[in-house]
Amino acid sequence: xxxxxxxxxxxxxxxxxxxxxxxxxxxxxxxxxxxxxxxxxxxxxxxxxxxxxxxxxxxxxxxxxxxxxxxxxxxxxxxxxxxxxxxxxxxxxxxxxxxxxxxxxxxxxxxxxxxxx
Numbered sequence: 001x002x003x004x005x006x007x008x009x010x011x012x013x014x015x016x017x018x019x020x021x022x023x024x025x026x027x028x029x030x031x032x033x034x035x036x037x038x039x040x041x042x043x044x045x046x047x048x049x050x051x052x053x054x055x056x057x058x059x060x061x062x063x064x065x066x067x068x069x070x071x072x073x074x075x076x077x078x079x080x081x082x083x084x085x086x087x088x089x090x091x092x093x094x095x096x097x098x099x100x101x102x103x104x105x106x107x108x109x110x111x112x113x114x115x116x117x
Contacts, residue, residue, distance in 0.1 A: 084112060 070084040070092065081097040094112035098105050 082108075 067088065068086045070086050072081065072083050074081050079098070083095045083097065085093050085095065087093060092112050093109050095106055096108040098107065
């Protein structure tokens with residue numbers, strides 16, 4: 001009779017030593033820590049106030065249902081948000097949104113030309 005046949009070793013059987021298991025556990029822990037740290041960084045960041053501005057209606061605007069918001073933009077130099085609104089009569093009015101002591105304040109409403117900043 002010949003020598004006994006040996007079966008091939010499975011991949012996890014190579015991890016029979018405590019040192020190999022320790023390396024695997026440390027690697028998994030490191031991946032978990034990196035994922036949690038990335039999630040914590042995302043939670044810690046303040047929301048971008050100017051990422052998506054949606055205007056439904058403006059107080060003091062006549063016929064707000066027929067008016068159309070043309071453009072909303074942030075002016076970094078003045079620190080204000082400008083909202084251009086087309087009114088049903090064809091005039092373009094510009095409103096400015098600022099944060100005051102009592103919260104958000106709306107001012108302006110003067111007629112503006114479409115090409116002016």
